[in-house]
Amino acid sequence: MPARIGVVTFPGSLDDRDAQRAVRLGGGEPVALWHGDHDLQGVDAIVLPGGFSYGDYLRCGAIAAHSPIMSEVIDAANKGMPVLGICNGFQILVESQLLPGGLIRNDHGDFVCRDQRLRVENASTAWTSGFTEGDEIVIPLKNGEGGYIATEETLDRLEGEGLVAFRYLDVNPNGSLRDIAGLTNELGNVVGLMPHPEHATEPGFGPDMPEAMRSGVDGLTFFQSAVEAVLARV
Amino acid sequence: MPTIVVEVMPKPELLDPAGKATAGALAKQGHSAFSAVRIGKRFELTVEGEVTDAVLAEAQRLAEEFLSNQVIEDVVAVKVA
Structure with missing residues (x-):
């Protein structure tokens, strides 16, 4: 049976369908989850997708972090289930206190959208095990x-505990301290990052690479890693 | 019905791009008396019934745990309007 990976849709989620597609391309079976339910439908892993849940009201991710399904997500995360937060999903993880710190308006004040080079700093998480530490990858970034x-x-x-999962290379696009693009938790099952791996999973639709336009599929490894992590847990 | 006002400001050491942009606009309009702007939030909580110490304490707790994010913001006031 393939790994069943849930993707939560909140009011204002944008990249939930892209994340579902990325799960499928990575070898998993995507399961649509709804913010208002208290039911994870028996999934093996969870993606909190990008977008603007609740219109970024109050603070980005703050209201979504208190939505019904998040009590189950937080519980599952604390028990070791792989959870990936992408962009708004990362903000929700931070607001849920599954990851420390906070995310604030880009220091230059503008929305930024670019193909972003990153260094994989921790390749032993549920979502990065297919990488090697120090790998340099390119995936899209789009945030305000x-x-x-x-x-x-x-x-x-x-830094000391190796919980910085990704760091920005070339350009720090938003003023993140110590160039931090993504984090993991102590167990390595929860990963959050601002850039979007789900947008770099299929040739023809990814970032431009030196070899060919839109050929970048570095994001696929996130989902393949999770599928393997799930199979290893069973 | 009574109202409890909660005021939240971005932490002083953090950049406040919205405030900075507003300060820039003021400068361009020639308002040289004002050197900086910081923008925060004001919440007005309408209370069902009386504002007891317990209700005020609950508002204080909500202000710190939900209405603000203590990593990036400070609660500067919780008061009865």
């Missing part, structure tokens, strides 16, 4: 409030 901040103490702890 992606500036990662935390206290110096938290940043030092994250």
